[in-house]
Structures are given as structure tokens and as C-alpha cells.
Amino acid sequence: MAEILLKEVKVIEEISAKFKIDGKVQRERRVWVTIDKDNLIALCNFVKELGFEHLSAISVTDWPQEGRFELTYHLWSYSEKILLTIKTKIDRANPIVDSVVPVWQENAQIHEREFHELFGVEFEGNEDLAPLFLEDWDGPPPFRKDFDWREYTRQKYYNKENEREQAYYD
Amino acid sequence: MNANRLTTIEQIAPITEEGTDYDFYFGPAHSGSGNFGVKLKIDGEKVVSARADPGYLHRGFEKLMEYRVPMQNAVLSDRVCVLEALNWNLVHAEAVDELTGVEVPQRARYIRVLMAELSRLQSHLIWYGAMSLGIGFDTGFKIAFGYRDYILDLFELITGGRVYPAGYICPGGVRRDLPDGSEDKIKRVLAQTEDVMQKMKDFDNAVFSSRTRGVGILRTEDAIRLGATGPVLRACGVEADVRRDDPYEIYNELDFSIPVREEGDAYARYLVMGKEMEESIGIIKQVLERIPEGKVREPQKITPPSRVKIPEGEVYVRNELARGEGCAYMRSVGGREPYRVKLRGPDLLHMIPVLEHLLKGAQIADIPTIYWSLNICPADMDR
Numbered sequence: 001m002a003e004i005l006l007k008e009v010k011v012i013e014e015i016s017a018k019f020k021i022d023g024k025v026q027r028e029r030r031v032w033v034t035i036d037k038d039n040l041i042a043l044c045n046f047v048k049e050l051g052f053e054h055l056s057a058i059s060v061t062d063w064p065q066e067g068r069f070e071l072t073y074h075l076w077s078y079s080e081k082i083l084l085t086i087k088t089k090i091d092r093a094n095p096i097v098d099s100v101v102p103v104w105q106e107n108a109q110i111h112e113r114e115f116h117e118l119f120g121v122e123f124e125g126n127e128d129l130a131p132l133f134l135e136d137w138d139g140p141p142p143f144r145k146d147f148d149w150r151e152y153t154r155q156k157y158y159n160k161e162n163e164r165e166q167a168y169y170d
Numbered sequence: 171m172n173a174n175r176l177t178t179i180e181q182i183a184p185i186t187e188e189g190t191d192y193d194f195y196f197g198p199a200h201s202g203s204g205n206f207g208v209k210l211k212i213d214g215e216k217v218v219s220a221r222a223d224p225g226y227l228h229r230g231f232e233k234l235m236e237y238r239v240p241m242q243n244a245v246l247s248d249r250v251c252v253l254e255a256l257n258w259n260l261v262h263a264e265a266v267d268e269l270t271g272v273e274v275p276q277r278a279r280y281i282r283v284l285m286a287e288l289s290r291l292q293s294h295l296i297w298y299g300a301m302s303l304g305i306g307f308d309t310g311f312k313i314a315f316g317y318r319d320y321i322l323d324l325f326e327l328i329t330g331g332r333v334y335p336a337g338y339i340c341p342g343g344v345r346r347d348l349p350d351g352s353e354d355k356i357k358r359v360l361a362q363t364e365d366v367m368q369k370m371k372d373f374d375n376a377v378f379s380s381r382t383r384g385v386g387i388l389r390t391e392d393a394i395r396l397g398a399t400g401p402v403l404r405a406c407g408v409e410a411d412v413r414r415d416d417p418y419e420i421y422n423e424l425d426f427s428i429p430v431r432e433e434g435d436a437y438a439r440y441l442v443m444g445k446e447m448e449e450s451i452g453i454i455k456q457v458l459e460r461i462p463e464g465k466v467r468e469p470q471k472i473t474p475p476s477r478v479k480i481p482e483g484e485v486y487v488r489n490e491l492a493r494g495e496g497c498a499y500m501r502s503v504g505g506r507e508p509y510r511v512k513l514r515g516p517d518l519l520h521m522i523p524v525l526e527h528l529l530k531g532a533q534i535a536d537i538p539t540i541y542w543s544l545n546i547c548p549a550d551m552d553r
Contacts, residue, residue, distance in 0.1 A: 026485075029416055056495065059512035072499065076488075081416065107523060132224060133228040133552055149233075
């Protein structure tokens with residue numbers, strides 16, 4: 001098994017020679033590394049040089065008890081054929097992180113714009129964080145775990161006095 | 171008469187500095203754009219800049235899935251993209267299977283691939299139809315959609331739904347086995363699909379190629395930078411296909427080639443589409459030859475959802491959809507529902523950065539050609 005995963009282990013070794021990371025090989029072609037947010041951009045530049053030129057997706061996971069947002073960057077290398085995921089955590093009360101637009105450009109730009117809208121994460125250095133999907137939205141970022149969409153819908157769209165809509169308040 | 175009261179031509183239509191600039195809206199009314207709009211700045215006949223205007227189909231699937239158990243999410247996952255529901259079924263099912271670590275029966279894996287490739291065929295027929303419509307070739311549109319219906323008949327036979335299979339490809343396998351006689355029917359539909367592909371080749375006349383050749387050229391380095399995947403990337407000379415580079419299900423046992431074109435224009439994308447359909451037919455024939463007997467789901471009995479928990483962990487699965495790379499990031503903390511699901515569809519990038527890039531500098535008459543040559547689907551962009 002270890003022999004088959006040689007190239008995956010090599011990616012972790014190459015990264016950990018330069019950065020302080022927590023890395024693991026999940027299975028064939030899947031590598032996960034965790035880094036603190038201050039070194040994120042330096043690591044991104046480094047792995048892009050290694051061949052991870054396709055930013056497949058960015059994702060945000062909300063951990064309200066911990067008070068953190070977890071950002072995951074899923075990268076694919078066309079030459080090595082490995083999917084590398086970079087994870088980093090940022091403060092939930094002050095969600096500011098450096099933008100990866102200088103590294104992956106327009107591709108990253110659109111993903112960051114999405115998560116600015118859905119989670120309220122500020123990407124410093126991304127110049128266009130205009131609303132993407134939601135029209136005239138004035139509520140809190142809707143994909144956060146503490147956003148109570150039932151309560152929001154009741155207040156915004158239903159009327160307690162209306163006989164037909166009373167069921168929503170039971 | 172007072173000469174000062176004479177009206178001059180400057181007073182009626184003052185010549186301003188703005189010249190021939192104007193704003194132009196493509197969409198969002200569903201008149202051939204899907205539920206999606208592009209705001210264009212035009213100078214004369216030429217597009218100066220384009221700004222995508224998404225959001226008309228945002229349904230928040232990622233959030234909805236956090237409140238539902240996997241069997242319910244399997245049904246939801248159909249709706250992510252109208253045009254290739256079964257492929258999205260497969261993406262979701264694979265993410266859950268990898269988290270639970272269930273050993274999917276071999277027969278189910280073959281049926282999954284069979285359905286995914288049939289879905290790719292019908293999606294490519296829509297692509298051909300919509301692209302024909304974009305260049306004003308109505309015959310191609312009608313023929314492609316007519317032949318697509320034969321494949322939908324197969325979906326009805328096997329899954330019960332024509333467009334939405336209602337979670338046919340579910341965690342652990344597929345919902346039920348292929349009905350009796352379906353193999354003959356599939357073969358008959360494949361023969362019909364070969365008919366329509368022959369027609370497509372015959373139609374590849376002066377009209378089709380002259381309207382698409384040299385239109386919407388995407389360079390290789392731009393394609394990678396803008397995040398293009400799938401047939402759009404392969405038409406720019408990059409030989410990348412998730413089915414071979416990152417194999418899932420039984421694709422590593424199957425024999426198929428990856429069509430690549432160097433030109434990067436709309437015509438190259440159309441040629442890649444045609445070749446991919448041939449490859450899909452080849453894959454389906456191999457699957458029908460080799461499909462083993464056995465169970466189609468593990469466990470065979472469906473446990474009440476309240477008792478099933480997803481083990482803690484996180485996975486990222488990648489699939490090759492008809493339009494490009496489709497991925498799902500799923501995080502579980504050991505509950506009944508996933509803690510976080512992120513769906514990555516190919517069209518978020520094809521319809522915003524790639525489209526904006528290609529439309530810049532194009533002629534108004536080429537907008538629909540460029541738009542449809544990217545094989546787009548607003549549903550999986552907005553999610």
C-alpha cells in the first residue's frame with residue numbers, strides 16, 4: 001500500500017520541507033494538509049509551482065461552537081494527478097483572510113465572491129465581492145449555521161394575522 | 171421670421187460624446203439563454219464588456235442537504251442540474267459511499283456507469299440541439315430533441331422518471347435492478363442514437379461550420395486560468411478527463427479514448443462533443459457485455475433513516491459530468507445528516523469567467539453561438 005502512495009507522500013514531504021503543516025494521505029490521489037492562515041498565500045504560491053494549477057473549488061465550513069470558519073481549497077494537478085486540499089481556520093467573529101486571486105486569478109475570484117455572500121467571509125485583495133446569487137438580500141449571510149431560516153422566513157414573508165399562515169407559527 | 175427660432179438638426183438629435191455605445195441584455199427571460207442573464211456593453215456591433223448576472227435558479231441545495239438524511243439528499247441531488255440529473259445522483263452517492271465505507275456491489279457499479287453514460291448521451295444531444303438553435307439551424311434542434319426522447323424512454327423504464335430519476339443512484343448502489351428486456355431496449359436506443367449521430371455528420375455543412383469555426387476561441391493557458399473543465403478544456407488541447415485521471419466506479423476497467431482538439435473554437439467544441447458521444451456508446455456496449463449478476467444495493471434492506479448515521483470524516487469526490495468536472499465536498503460529524511455539503515459544478519466557471527472572457531470583443535450575432543457552445547446549464551451554476 002505504502003509503495004502505491006509514493007507520489008502522494010512525496011507531495012507532503014516537499015511541502016513540509018518548507019512549511020509547518022499537518023498533512024495526511026487519505027487514499028490514492030487524495031492529500032489533505034492543514035496550515036495556519038498567515039502562511040496560506042505562501043503555501044498556495046508554492047503548490048502552484050508544484051503543478052497544482054487547477055483550483056477545483058473553495059469551500060467554507062462553519063464551526064460556531066469553536067468560533068471558527070474552516071476554509072478548504074481543493075486543488076488538482078494535471079501533471080501529477082493528485083487532489084490536494086489545503087485547510088485553514090479563521091476567526092469567526094473577524095472573518096478576514098488573504099485572497100488567493102493573485103495565485104489562481106479569475107477562477108478564485110468567483111469562488112471567493114460566492115463565499116463572501118453566503119458566509120460573510122472577507123477576502124482581502126479581492127476587488128469584486130459584489131453579490132452573486134441573492135437578490136436584494138438584507139439578512140445575515142444565509143449559509144452560516146446560526147442563521148435560523150425558519151424564523152427569518154416567518155418574520156419576512158408570513159403574517160401571523162393571516163388565517164392561512166398561522167400554521168407556520170405553531 | 172426670427173431666424174433664431176429655426177430648429178437645427180443639432181437641437182433634435184444632439185451628437186454626444188458617447189457615440190454608438192449602448193447596453194444590451196442577453197437573458198434572463200428564458201428565450202434561449204436558460205434562467206440566466208448577461209449584461210453587455212456594445213459599441214456598434216461589437217461587445218466591449220460582459221457581466222454575468224446569475225442567481226435566478228439559486229435554491230440553496232447545499233444548505234437544504236444539511237437538514238436531510240442521505241436517502242432524501244439523493245432525491246434532491248437530481249435537481250442540481252436538469253440536463254444531467256443521473257450524473258449528479260452519482261456524485262452525491264459516491265460522496266456518501268466514501269464516508270460510510272460501504273462496499274458497493276459490482277453489478278450496481280456497472281448500472282451506475284451505464285446510467286451515467288446514457289445521461290451523458292442525452293445531455294450532449296441537448297447541447298447539439300441548443301447550439302443548432304443558437305446559430306439558427308432549427309432542424310438540428312428538433313431532430314436532436316426528438317432522438318433524446320428515446321433515451322428518456324429508457325430512463326422511464328429503468329428509473330421511473332423521464333428527466334428526474336428521483337434518486338435512482340442512491341448511497342450503497344442503485345434503487346432497483348434493470349427490468350427484464352432492458353438490455354435489448356438499450357441496444358435499440360443506441361442504434362437510434364447512432365442514426366442521429368450520422369445525421370449530425372451530414373448536417374455538418376457549410377451553415378454549421380461557417381457559423382462556428384473561429385468563433386469564441388479559448389486559448390489553452392486562458393482555459394486553465396479561468397477554470398474550464400470537461401469538453402471545453404479538451405477542445406483547447408488539454409487531455410484531461412476525470413474518468414481516466416481520477417477513476418471512479420469501474421472506469422479504470424473500461425476501454426475508451428479521450429477526444430482532444432487543438433483549435434479551441436466553437437467548432438472544436440462541437441467536434442469533441444460528437445467524438446465523446448461515440449466513446450459513450452462504446453462504453454455502454456462494454457458495460458452491457460460485462461455486467462455481472464448479483465445484488466444491486468448494500469445493504470439490500472433500507473434501514474429506517476433515523477437509525478443510520480454517517481461516520482465522521484470528510485471527502486472530496488470528483489466525477490466527469492457531460493459538461494465538465496462535478497465535485498462534492500462532504501463533511502460529517504457523525505450525525506444523521508451531513509454537516510456541510512459543497513457541490514462544485516462546472517458551470518459556475520464556464521458561465522461567469524469563461525463566458526465573460528469569450529464574449530469580450532465578439533460580434534452580437536455570435537453571442538448565442540459562443541453561449542451555447544460552452545454546453546451550459548444555469549441550474550448547476552446557481553445550485
